[in-house]
Amino acid sequence: MTEPVLEIRHVHKNFGALRASHDINLTLLPGEIHALIGPNGAGKSTLIKQIAGNLRPDAGEIRFLGQDVTELDTVSRARMGLGRSFQISSVIPEFTVLQNVVLALQGAQGTSYHFFRAVLKDRETTAKAREAAERVGLGDRLAVWAQDLSHGERRKLEIAMALALEPKAFLLDEPMAGMGTEGAAEMTRFLDQLRHEAPILLVEHDMDAVFSLADRISVLDYGEIIATGTVEEIRTNPEVRRAYLGEDEEAV
Amino acid sequence: MRRETIINAALAIGLLAIPLWAHVTGEIFTITLSTRVAILALAAVGLNLALGLGGLISFGHAAYFGLGGYAMGILAFHAQNYDPIFTWPFVFAGTKQMLVIWVVALIVSGLAAFVIGMLTLRTSGAYFIMATLAFGQMLYYLFVSWPKYGGEDGMSIYLRNDFPGVNTLDPIQFFLICYVLLMLGIFVSWRIARSPFGLALQASRQNAERVETVGITPFRIRLAAFVISGMITGLAGALMADLNRFVGPTMFSWQTSGEIMILVILGGVARLYGPVAGAALFILLEHWLGGVSDYWLAFVGALLLLVVLFARGGLIGSLAGREVAHD
Known part of the structure; x- marks a missing residue:
C-alpha cells in the first residue's frame, strides 16, 4: 500500500460544548484528489485550519510526508510543502x-x-x-x-x-467559490491536471466539480466523518443522502 | 522618467544647492537650517522603513534618536574631560572621532530596537503604539534622572567631533557630512524596499496570514526592519547632537517621536523621498511661521490634518500621484 502524503489520525477539536472535529481520520494518497464535503457548519473550516496549522487539535495527530506535524506552526508546514489556498481570496492587495x-x-x-x-x-x-x-x-x-x-x-x-x-500537497479551500459556471469549468479542468503534480485535498461546495474530479470523497457532518468512498459509493450511501444531499436529490 | 523620480531628484539637488549657495553668499544660518533638514530627514528615513514599508506605527522612535545622541554625548563628554569611561580590561577614554561615535550609535540603537521590538512586535494597533511610546518615555526618565550625564539639563560638548580630513566646525563641511549620510540612508532604504526582504515586509503589512502560508514568519521580518529602522534614526540622533553640540533628555521625549512621525506623514508615507520633503517643509514652516507667531505648531497641526484627510500620499503623493504598477 502506498504511503499517504497527508494523514489525519483521531483528531478532536471542541469549542466549548461544540464538537467541531470528532475523531477525524483522513488520508490523502499520492496522485489523488480527495474531496471534503459537508453542509455549512459541519466543521470543514476547522479541519482545514488544523491541517494548515492555524489551530491546534485538542487530541490526535496530523502527519505530513511521514512526519508528525501536529506541533508545527503554519510557517513550518508551508516550508515542508503544504500549498494552501483560502476560502476567501487572500492575496496581497497592493x-x-x-x-x-x-x-x-x-x-x-x-x-x-x-x-x-x-x-x-x-x-x-x-x-x-x-x-x-x-x-x-x-x-x-x-x-x-x-x-x-x-x-x-x-x-x-x-x-x-x-x-x-x-508543494507536496495542495490544500484548496473552495477554489470555485463565486466563479460562475464558465470559471468553475475552467478551474475543474485545471485541477484535473494539477493532481499529477501533487495530491489535492479539496474542500468544495460545487458538486459538479467534486463528482467529476474526486477520486475519493469524505463527508463531514456535525464534526464527524460519516462516510469516505468513491464518487459512486458516496452517491449511493443512504446516510450521506440523508445528511447532506437531501432525500430528493435524485438528479445528482 | 517617472514623475516621482524627477521630484526626488529635485529634492536631492535642491537640498544640496541651497546651502552651497548660502555658503557662497555667507548666510551661515541657511546652512544650519539645511543641516537640520538633512538630519531630521535621516531620522524620518529610519522611521519610514518601519512605518511606511512595515506599517509599524512606532510612537517611540525618539528612543533611538536619543540613544544616538547620547552615544555621541557620553563618548565626547569623557573625552573632553579626560575621564575614562572604563579602565578594565583596557582604558577607554571616550572619543571625539565621529566615525567611532557613529558605529557606537548604530550598535546601541540597533540593540535597543532589537530588545524593544522583541517585546512590542507581538502586539499590534493601539497596543503597539502605546508600548513603543512607553519605552521611549522610560528612556526619557532614565536620562532625566542620571546626574552624571547632565540629568534634566543635558550636557554641552564644547567642540564638534572630528572627521578625518574635514573641518567639522565649518558649517558647509559639516552639512556635507550629514548630506552624504542622508543619501546613504535613502540608498539603503531604496535597496531594501525592492529587495526580497522589502517585499516580505510590505506583504506582512498588508496580509500577514498570507505571508505565513508561503512559509515566511512576519514577526521576524518585522523585527529585522525595526532594528534597521532604529539604527538609521539613531545615527541621525548622533548627528543632531553634533550639530547642536548639546544633548538633552528632550531628544527622548514623546514630542520628538511625534515630530519624526509628522515628517514622514507630511512628506508621504512609504515614499522614498517623503522624509526629505517632510523635513524641508517642517523646517521652512518653523522658520517662517515661527517668526510670525509663537504658536506656529498650531499651523503645522492644521496642515497635518489636511494631509491626513485629503492628501494621504503627503507632499510627494500630491505632486507625483499614485504609484503606478510596474513589473
Missing part, C-alpha cells in the same frame, strides 16, 4: 500579480532575508513566477494590482501562489 507570486516563491526558497538584491530583477525567480501565473491563465495580467483583479482572477492568483511553492 502588490501586482507578479509580486504576489514572487513572494510565494521566495517563501519557498527562503530568500526573504536578502536585503540588497532587487527582487524583480532576478531573472530566474521572475521567470518561475511568470510560468506559475501563465499556468493559471494570468500570464497577461502580471503588472495588474491584485486589488484590481476580478474575483475569479483573484482565485486564480491564489492557486498560482500555492503552485509557486511547488
Whole structure:
C-alpha cells in the first residue's frame, strides 16, 4: 500500500460544548484528489485550519510526508510543502500579480532575508513566477494590482501562489467559490491536471466539480466523518443522502 | 522618467544647492537650517522603513534618536574631560572621532530596537503604539534622572567631533557630512524596499496570514526592519547632537517621536523621498511661521490634518500621484 502524503489520525477539536472535529481520520494518497464535503457548519473550516496549522487539535495527530506535524506552526508546514489556498481570496492587495507570486516563491526558497538584491530583477525567480501565473491563465495580467483583479482572477492568483511553492500537497479551500459556471469549468479542468503534480485535498461546495474530479470523497457532518468512498459509493450511501444531499436529490 | 523620480531628484539637488549657495553668499544660518533638514530627514528615513514599508506605527522612535545622541554625548563628554569611561580590561577614554561615535550609535540603537521590538512586535494597533511610546518615555526618565550625564539639563560638548580630513566646525563641511549620510540612508532604504526582504515586509503589512502560508514568519521580518529602522534614526540622533553640540533628555521625549512621525506623514508615507520633503517643509514652516507667531505648531497641526484627510500620499503623493504598477 502506498504511503499517504497527508494523514489525519483521531483528531478532536471542541469549542466549548461544540464538537467541531470528532475523531477525524483522513488520508490523502499520492496522485489523488480527495474531496471534503459537508453542509455549512459541519466543521470543514476547522479541519482545514488544523491541517494548515492555524489551530491546534485538542487530541490526535496530523502527519505530513511521514512526519508528525501536529506541533508545527503554519510557517513550518508551508516550508515542508503544504500549498494552501483560502476560502476567501487572500492575496496581497497592493502588490501586482507578479509580486504576489514572487513572494510565494521566495517563501519557498527562503530568500526573504536578502536585503540588497532587487527582487524583480532576478531573472530566474521572475521567470518561475511568470510560468506559475501563465499556468493559471494570468500570464497577461502580471503588472495588474491584485486589488484590481476580478474575483475569479483573484482565485486564480491564489492557486498560482500555492503552485509557486511547488508543494507536496495542495490544500484548496473552495477554489470555485463565486466563479460562475464558465470559471468553475475552467478551474475543474485545471485541477484535473494539477493532481499529477501533487495530491489535492479539496474542500468544495460545487458538486459538479467534486463528482467529476474526486477520486475519493469524505463527508463531514456535525464534526464527524460519516462516510469516505468513491464518487459512486458516496452517491449511493443512504446516510450521506440523508445528511447532506437531501432525500430528493435524485438528479445528482 | 517617472514623475516621482524627477521630484526626488529635485529634492536631492535642491537640498544640496541651497546651502552651497548660502555658503557662497555667507548666510551661515541657511546652512544650519539645511543641516537640520538633512538630519531630521535621516531620522524620518529610519522611521519610514518601519512605518511606511512595515506599517509599524512606532510612537517611540525618539528612543533611538536619543540613544544616538547620547552615544555621541557620553563618548565626547569623557573625552573632553579626560575621564575614562572604563579602565578594565583596557582604558577607554571616550572619543571625539565621529566615525567611532557613529558605529557606537548604530550598535546601541540597533540593540535597543532589537530588545524593544522583541517585546512590542507581538502586539499590534493601539497596543503597539502605546508600548513603543512607553519605552521611549522610560528612556526619557532614565536620562532625566542620571546626574552624571547632565540629568534634566543635558550636557554641552564644547567642540564638534572630528572627521578625518574635514573641518567639522565649518558649517558647509559639516552639512556635507550629514548630506552624504542622508543619501546613504535613502540608498539603503531604496535597496531594501525592492529587495526580497522589502517585499516580505510590505506583504506582512498588508496580509500577514498570507505571508505565513508561503512559509515566511512576519514577526521576524518585522523585527529585522525595526532594528534597521532604529539604527538609521539613531545615527541621525548622533548627528543632531553634533550639530547642536548639546544633548538633552528632550531628544527622548514623546514630542520628538511625534515630530519624526509628522515628517514622514507630511512628506508621504512609504515614499522614498517623503522624509526629505517632510523635513524641508517642517523646517521652512518653523522658520517662517515661527517668526510670525509663537504658536506656529498650531499651523503645522492644521496642515497635518489636511494631509491626513485629503492628501494621504503627503507632499510627494500630491505632486507625483499614485504609484503606478510596474513589473
